[in-house]
Amino acid sequence: MAPGDDRIRARYRVLARLLPAEFRAAAGPDLETAAVACLERERARFGRAGALVAWAAIAADIVRVAARLRLEPAAPAPFHRKRIEAFMDNLRMDLRYALRGLKRQPGFAALTVLTLALGIGANTAIFSVVNAVLLRPLPYPNADELEYVTTRFQGQGLDKFWLSIPEVLELAQHNQSFSSVGGYRVAEFNVDTTPPFRPTVGVLTAGFLPTLGVPPLLGRGFTEADSVPGAERVALLSWELWQSRFGGDAGVLGRTFRADTIPRTIVGVMPRGFDILDARVDVWVPAIIDPKTLPVSRGGHGWYVVARRKPGVTPQQARADLEAMQSHWQDFVPAGTGHIFQLDNPNPATQHTLRIDPLKETVIGDIGRALVVLQGAVAFVLLIACANLANLLLARTESRQREFAARTAFGASRARLFSQFVTEGIVLAAFGAAAGVGLAWLGLRALLDISPDAIPRSSEIGLDPAVLAFSLGLTVLTGLVFGLTPLATLGSRLLASLRDGARTTSTRTQKVVRGALVVAEVTLAVVLVAGAGLLIRSLGNLMSVDPGFHREQLATFRVVLPALSYDPTRRVEFFGRLEDSLRRVPGVSQVAAMNGLPPSRRLDANDTDFEHIPNATAGTQGSGLPVENVDYWQTVTQRYIETMGIPIVKGRGFEPGDATGAPVALVNEALVERFFKGVEPIGARVKPPFPPNLAWLTIVGVVKDVKQGGVGAPVGTEIYFLAEQAQRAVGFVPNDMNLALRTSLPIDQLSGPVLQAVRALDPALPVVKLQTMDDVFGASVSRPRFLTFLLGIFGGLALVLAAIGTYGVLSYLVSRRSQEIGIRMALGAGRHEVLAMVLRQGLTLTGAGLILGAAGAVAAGRLMRTMLFNVSPVDPATIATVTIVMGLVALAACAVPALRATRVDPLTTLRQ
Secondary structure, eight states: OOOOHHHHHHHHHHHHHHOOOOHHHHHOOOOHHHHHHHHHHHHHHHTHHHHHHHHHHHHHHHHHHHHHHHOSSSOOOHHHHHHHHHHHHHHHHHHHHHHHHHHHHHHHHHHHHHHHHHHHHHHHHHHHHHHHIIIOOOSTTTGGEEEEEEEEEEGGEEEEEEEHHHHHHHHHHHHHSSEEEEEEEEEOOOBBBOOBBEEEEEEETHHHHHHHHHSSSOOOOOOGGGGGGTOOOOOOHHHHHHHHHHHHHGTTTTTTEEEEEEEEEEEOOOTTTTTSTTTOSSEEEEEEOOGGGGGOOOOOOOBEEEEOOOOOOOOOHHHHHHHHHHHHHGGGSOOOOOOOTTTTOSSSGGEEEEEEEEHHHHHTTTHHHHHHHHHHHHHHHHHHHHHHHHHHHHHHHHHHHHHHHHHHTOOOOHHHHHHHHHHHHHHHHHHHHHHHHHHHHHHHHHHHOTTTSSSTTTTOOSOOOHHHHHHHHHHHHHHHHHHHHHHHHHHHHHEEEGHHHHHHHHOOOHHHHHHHHHHHHHHHHHHHHHHHHHHHHHHHHHHOOOOOOOOOTEEEEEOOOOOOOOHHHHHHHHHHHHHEEEEEEEEEEEEESSSOOOTOOOOOEEOOOOOSSOOOTTTOOTTTOOOSSEEEEEEEOTTHHHHHHHHEEEEEEOOOOGGGGOOOOEEEHHHHHOTTTTSSSTOEEEEEOOOOOOOOEEEEEEEEEEOBOTTTOOOOOOOEEGGGGGGHHSSOOSEEEEEEEESSSSSSHHHHHHHHHHHHOOOOOOOEEEEEHHHHHHHHHHHHHHHHHHHHHHHHHHHHHHHHHHHHHHHHHHTTTTHHHHHHHTOOHHHHHHHHHHHHHHHHHHHHHHHHHHHHHHHHHHGGGGGGSSTTTOOOHHHHHHHHHHHHHHHHHHHHHHHTTTTTOOHHHHOO
């Protein structure tokens, strides 16, 4: 034994004698023998310095034994209790140590918490949307049993069309797979209050509420008796309308209100949040079904249908049942009514069939993939943030090597170090998660206020327990990552670092991990920014689509006349007088009215007779003649074409003399392309097939195509009817019209004159949605704009984080190599050589990330294919632009530390 060892043993005996005799007796094995064994083991591993390490370990053993013996009760505690107590003691110590460490480094703590708050907050916000829209079942009992029933008209390209009321009733009566079937349609009516308002109305068959399985919160639902002609008119209120208009008064049952001049009695209130297909219905009323009109109602397709499968019936069995029904539908359809389902029709062009789809899929629509992409995007943001923090932790770990070495020398195991690292990481992650949940809540409220209609089921989005559990999981996972990162890179140099004095060193593993993290950051950022770039280009293409009219300086609002109070003649007079009144408003140059508001309106798909197309052969196989069905019927007043700024391609527009002259019509270019191939449209004649004995309308003009079914949708066929002659030419005059005003006035200055003009004609009429046409156009692209906005934010955040990460790593590397750089410069290396050396190191890492990111961007673009409009998923211009921008950002991030390296003073370095 070396001389120094004797001194160590002597000091050990002194310490050992400090233990009371009963404690030494209870300690078990001879502590002195254990000390000698420890000393020899450490000497064999580390030589002379090992004695110092061994002495520290022996002293720690003595202190630990003394503490343990003093805390032990007289009777030994159960093993599991000891383990729990030891765990809680260690946890308390680790928490105190972690909090003290963060207090000593407030800058590090603030940066870490802010970065994690952004990453966890973004993930929490998007997951709350994914959870509400995709993961959570619909808010109905046994919602997986609900099916959405539609019809197909293959010859007209209608894959999910509505049903007529006779078809709804026959389906409910004759099917074998559904326990109940209900139909509904959405309407509106004017409520006579002060001021008047126009709520959204759900018109229901008696089986609709039982099918969904949701009873009223107050009162009763609808019965078959409520749908009989002549029955008392009743209504159910939504919970939201009950609160806003009736103050939540439980005595509301039995009250009446006038809707479109008809008194209705309130018989119930629906539960909070009850809705269907995001229609945001305020009032529910029963459908009035007159058996006398059913035979002539079979062609009036306008009903949404929901069916509940019987327990144990699978969707496949339900589809087979529908096919069997369609094969003999004519058995229970009155003879001569027509429009029966024709599954076995040999002509696909005129085939009319049923289809069912899960109700949840119908509610979600095509938003599912977009939400998955958004969740992946915010996951990328969190990964980039974690990569940044991991690099920061690596630098912090290297500066704490002597601390870790001393703790190991005093007996701390790798498990004990891991516990300390994980505790520090979870403390940081917990602070970040708390701030992130707050940011998520604020962000959700802001996003839903900006675009409430962009996402289905938006009323159900919130920070519920599932979302908070997700945030907790992210917190724990992040804490574990932060614990593993420093531990995995410490290697076997802990004890050796005690011999290195104040100097700390980076292991090869740490250098590799640090570089890999930079490459990962740049890769993920490129993928995310490229995805955002594709959506930005797609949105730009949407916004630049020509809608077919000039929307600049164009305002619009809607007026609906009560059908019972205004006959067709009074309707024409009312809108004529309203146009004259608005035309006299200073700043208004043109006024017109139309029943369908572009660029997004509901499909009509109305049968239409064309004189030059034989009805008997239209749409049949081999005839080459299209099915006589027009996508949109548009009833307009005389100055509509001029007011909207729609170019006339051929012929003329409507003229004042047409109001009393022969029936005329205008058509769009798409209709000419479909129905007049090789035929001159001007002078040709068309007419509705019902009511019978209508005169033919002569086509006097062809106008430019106008977007009606959506900005990104193909243009449909369209016929324009003149409102002033509509009753005798078409058989009806719409009571629901949109007014268009060509004006230089801002919308807030226009609201007063508009409201005054309407109330001067009828004080009970509300003005509905006064807005600019730019706002209407923007609302039609609200979903792609919302998704682009979010992905753009995440892409910008990823770009900034990647730049900061690259800069931070290179700055740290320059600081670690300052001695090497000083020696190189003292030996003759020029500043440009030092600059090139640092830039080469940084650009090598970022270059690898750019290459991998470009490959990832191609894969991401293909995943986003359905979200794009007129943009290739692998658009070379977008990928090249993103790569160049990221390269420039990386170059700037590398240039700052590289320039700093050239300022190293070689004389100062040599003196150090």
